[in-house]
Amino acid sequence: MTRWIDETLHPHFRCSLKADRVLYENKTEHQHLVIFENATFGRVMMLDGVVQLTDRDEFIYHEMMAHAPILAHGAARRVLIIGGGDGGVLREVLQHRGVERAVLCEIDRAVVDLSLEHLPTISRGAFDDPRVELVIADGVKFVAETEERFDCIIVDSTEPVGPAAVLFTRAFFEGCRRCLNRPGVLVTQNGLPFLHPDHLRGTMRLFCELFEDTATYLCDQPTYFGGPFALAWAANEPSLRKVRLAALKERFAQSGIETNYYSPRVHKAAFQLPVYVQRLMTG
Numbered sequence: 001m002t003r004w005i006d007e008t009l010h011p012h013f014r015c016s017l018k019a020d021r022v023l024y025e026n027k028t029e030h031q032h033l034v035i036f037e038n039a040t041f042g043r044v045m046m047l048d049g050v051v052q053l054t055d056r057d058e059f060i061y062h063e064m065m066a067h068a069p070i071l072a073h074g075a076a077r078r079v080l081i082i083g084g085g086d087g088g089v090l091r092e093v094l095q096h097r098g099v100e101r102a103v104l105c106e107i108d109r110a111v112v113d114l115s116l117e118h119l120p121t122i123s124r125g126a127f128d129d130p131r132v133e134l135v136i137a138d139g140v141k142f143v144a145e146t147e148e149r150f151d152c153i154i155v156d157s158t159e160p161v162g163p164a165a166v167l168f169t170r171a172f173f174e175g176c177r178r179c180l181n182r183p184g185v186l187v188t189q190n191g192l193p194f195l196h197p198d199h200l201r202g203t204m205r206l207f208c209e210l211f212e213d214t215a216t217y218l219c220d221q222p223t224y225f226g227g228p229f230a231l232a233w234a235a236n237e238p239s240l241r242k243v244r245l246a247a248l249k250e251r252f253a254q255s256g257i258e259t260n261y262y263s264p265r266v267h268k269a270a271f272q273l274p275v276y277v278q279r280l281m282t283g
């Protein structure tokens, strides 16, 4: 019998993906996790009824979450990833030869283990890189307690419900500010501004109180149905966002990194916001 798996993120409408073959389905210590195959999107991972990633389109936000802050910084050596247990952001971060250390703090070990087993093309060996330390812990606790300082912090979290609700709080962002080097930049995933405007509005209010420079940039993620996907930006040095296109082009060319979505021009354009998103920044 054909099985359709609903995404239950939105209260008034549902999207469904056909599950041609379910590879794993169970409750982990923290959330309900299902990995299945879909003919259009390839392998799909859902947590608590929300699509996290698919084989086919994961490159989009993984590239935008990793390359935008690292190339804007220009000399990032230490990178912290909160969440992202599938290893996709980590894979992109490690492509930067200048990165000497990457710490990935994920609350749910099962996400890492099951991604390695069923979605190995996402991390592509990233967890075996000697520059990487995997920490299984709550991100809020980690940023409050670590003695390390980071040039870039990338928060690849689930939606602000369940274990990730704390990753959208003042306490968490204060912790991030605490362990950010100067210059340093923090980026967070902020969902779909059209469907969940309060997520972005709430984050931007806190960012404006805590950081010298704040912004939103967008990407189009086919499996996050409902308009462009928002990534929030907070830096203690405004020049990072204002980096010139020519400088980005040079850094990108020197990195030798091949991408499928990110380019220096896309980077600059991503910060140009439609009016309805711009209003959330100040509203």
Ligand code: SAM
Residues within 6 Å of the ligand: 030, 047, 051, 052, 053, 061, 082, 083, 084, 085, 086, 105, 106, 107, 108, 111, 137, 138, 139, 140, 156, 157, 158, 159, 163, 164, 165, 166, 167, 189
């Ligand atoms: N980019 C995806 C999205 O936007 O839906 C998220 C992918 S990644 C799988 C999200 C990860 O954040 C999950 O593996 C989840 O376990 C982790 N996570 C949730 N809350 C966390 C917390 N408090 N500390 C650390 N990791 C957390």
